[in-house]
Every structure is written in structure tokens, then in C-alpha cells.
Amino acid sequence: MPLADLLTAERIVMLTEPGDRDRVLDAAARLLTDASPAMTAAIGAALRERESLGSTAIGHGVAIPHARSNAFSTARGAFLRLEHPIDFGARDHAPVDLVFAMSVPEHSSQQYLEILSELAERFSSDGFRDALRDAPDLDALRSRLFGKPLPTMTVRP
Template identity: 35%
Template sequence: MDLSQLLSPQAVKVVSDVTSKKRLLQCIADLAEGLIGLKSSEIFDALQERESLGPTGVGHGVALPHARLTDLTEVKGAFLKLERSIDFDSADRQPVDLVFALFAPSDTGVDHLKALALVSRTLRDDALCAKLRANSDPATLHTLLTEAQASQAA
């Protein structure tokens, strides 16, 4: 599994108008609706339900919200770069500006965990995160993410 399988170029967005965690989750759900073909409200509810179990802000300005969805057939992702950081209840109490959301079929097990591990490993790279923060072009962000992961595998 690699990021180019999880993340299409259309799944990368720069967001300037998000001011809260709830609004961010809605923005993710709206973006994902067009990518995975499920209703935004269903996606939002699944993201909210997962967040109620514990925040998915992993630290260093990164969040990995994720949800399992009944009518999904494969793991898919979306990446959002926020122009203004927001509070995401992260463990390190740092605001979040890089968000990689994952959506998995409800009956998948190991693929969902592998995808989470892959994204987490990729976004632990401080140099990559600095490059992501320095760019605002969605195509460039997609390239940085997919090439970074490919170079880590080499």
C-alpha cells in the first residue's frame, strides 16, 4: 500500500476558512463526499463518533481523523492544509494545520491499520511537514506527500 493509492490529486485541499474542529470535520466530510460517493452527513457523523472516543490530533500540528464507513469498498484518504492552525485537542496541546483523513470500509481490519501507520510514519518527517507548510498549491502538496512516501520505501 502506498499514499498514491490512498490519496488522489483531487483529495488535496488548502483551506482558509476553518476556525473550529467541528467545522474542519464538516469540511473533510464535504470533500470526501465527492471522492468516495457517500453522503457528507454520514461521513461527518462517523468522524464525530471516532473523535468522541479520543482526539486524533497526533502532535506537532498534525491530525489524522479517520472513520469506518459501511458502504465503502476500499481505504481512501484526503489531505487538508489549513492556512490558520486550529485547536484539535491534540496530546501535545499544539494547534493543527496539517490534516490527513482516512476512510475505511467498516469490515476492514489490517488495511485500515496499515494505512494509518503509513500516514503517521510519513507525517512524522519534520522536513516533509516543513515543505507542506511552505506550499499552498494542492498539486504540489500531493506530489510532496506521494514522493516522500515513495522515497522512504526506497
């Protein structure tokens, strides 16, 4: 599933305020629910519950918090780039600054696994992570996240 099917531009943000894992999960829940208070609480609780089973940090400063919920009929994603990396309990002990959160309907087990696999593969690329971290503004971040080609630089001797 292409990231564009999970995300909207409004659910991609650059967080500049320091925080902790719970604060990031709360921000992700607000983005996933388009700030609906009742749904935000439910999705936030589901993300925390999943996180309590084991860290969703996959290493190299990336976390993919996820939960199953029937709040939506389709999978949804939100992306947060953190200016102040946080401890997410990663096995490599690297603080997390790239967070892709998602909510997938309860009945979508296969889709859930496919999305997680695609995200893990995409975020395993040093170049992809570096491009996201080096994006100078939100427009560039969104473009790079959606995989649009980056301008090439001509190196002159």
C-alpha cells in the same frame, strides 16, 4: 498502501477560511464523499463519533481523523492544509494545520491499522511536515504529498 491509492488530486485542498474542528471534519467528509450530501452526513457523523472517543491529533500540528464505514468498498483519504491552525485537542497542545482524513470499510481491520501506522510514520518526519507547510501552491502541495522528488537546490559558495 501508497498515499496515491487513497487520494485523488481533488481530495487535496488548502483551506484558507478560519474554522474549528467540526468545520474541518465537515470539509473532510465532503472531500471523502466527493460532495455526495447523504454520504457526507454519514461520514461526517462517523468522523465526529471517532473524534469523541479521543483526539486523532498525533502532535506536531498533525491530525488523522478516521472512521470505519461501509459507504465505500475501498479505503479513501483526503488531505487538508489549514491556513489557520485549529485546536484539535493534541497532547502536545500544538494547533493542527495538517489533516489527513480517511474512511476505511468496516471489514478492513488489518488494512485500517496498516494505513494509520504508515501515516503516523510519514507525518513523524519533520522534513515531510515542513515540505507540506512550505508548499507555495496546490500543485506543489500535491506533488510533495505524493512523495515525488523535490527539486534540489545548488548552493554556491
